[in-house]
Amino acid sequence: MFDRIKKAFGRSNDLAGGKPSAAAPSALGPVSQWAASQGWDLRADAGQGMTLEGQVQGRPWRLQIGPSTRGYIRNHDELRARAELGLAPGVAVLVINRALKDQLERQAYRMYTDSLQTSLDSSMPEEMRWLSIYDEVGWDTLPIEFWKRFSVLSDRRETAQALLDASLADSLMHWPQPGPSPEDPMLLLVMNGKAYLRMALNPARLPTLQHASAVFSAACERALAAFPG
Numbered sequence: 544m545f546d547r548i549k550k551a552f553g554r555s556n557d558l559a560g561g562k563p564s565a566a567a568p569s570a571l572g573p574v575s576q577w578a579a580s581q582g583w584d585l586r587a588d589a590g591q592g593m594t595l596e597g598q599v600q601g602r603p604w605r606l607q608i609g610p611s612t613r614g615y616i617r618n619h620d621e622l623r624a625r626a627e628l629g630l631a632p633g634v635a636v637l638v639i640n641r642a643l644k645d646q647l648e649r650q651a652y653r654m655y656t657d658s659l660q661t662s663l664d665s666s667m668p669e670e671m672r673w674l675s676i677y678d679e680v681g682w683d684t685l686p687i688e689f690w691k692r693f694s695v696l697s698d699r700r701e702t703a704q705a706l707l708d709a710s711l712a713d714s715l716m717h718w719p720q721p722g723p724s725p726e727d728p729m730l731l732l733v734m735n736g737k738a739y740l741r742m743a744l745n746p747a748r749l750p751t752l753q754h755a756s757a758v759f760s761a762a763c764e765r766a767l768a769a770f771p772g
Contacts, residue, residue: 719750
């Protein structure tokens with residue numbers, strides 16, 4: 544898998560008009576050069592992927608690419624990011640693409656009917672519990688195209704609005720091509736003082752990674768401004 548990532552990012556450098564550098568700081572080539580230009584640390588994870596580490600407004604974040612840790616991400620590598628932001632307690636906002644939300648709801652329904660359960664329990668994936676706990680919210684200042692692709696859940700509409708401005712919504716919708724489709728799993732979460740991003744990496748190209756890191760950084764900055772601890 545690590546070899547696939549190296550080859551994919553190497554192709555992205557060629558497509559961008561660049562040439563692979565013989566003096567690249569690591570086998571990751573253009574990814575390593577980009578990470579160094581941002582002041583981030585990059586390491587390979589024992590042949591299983593890679594990890595980027597940096598800061599946003601002095602708070603640490605980590606972005607990893609590797610084999611999927613979620614059953615709903617299949618046949619693709621997984622990108623997952625986490626930032627320790629120290630936000631105000633009780634804030635919870637989930638942005639999830641509708642294809643994944645529908646998939647999880649169907650799976651939950653099958654689990655209920657198969658086991659005759661009437662409520663979610665601790666054995667359920669945490670994403671299913673979020674869907675059961677929080678209400679879907681919406682507002683008319685974001686374009687209808689966004690709402691067709693994504694669902695936003697929170698305990699209060701105002702909380703979600705404070706996080707999700709027009710710029711962040713636009714970035715979630717528009718990715719460098721070829722990038723994730725509306726059907727590829729993706730979720731952005733602010734909860735328990737932290738921010739998370741999880742998505743199928745399809746395909747594994749440098750522009751996709753750059754855009755994902757920009758989306759996550761923007762979400763962290765919005766959360767820090769809106770929900771200071």
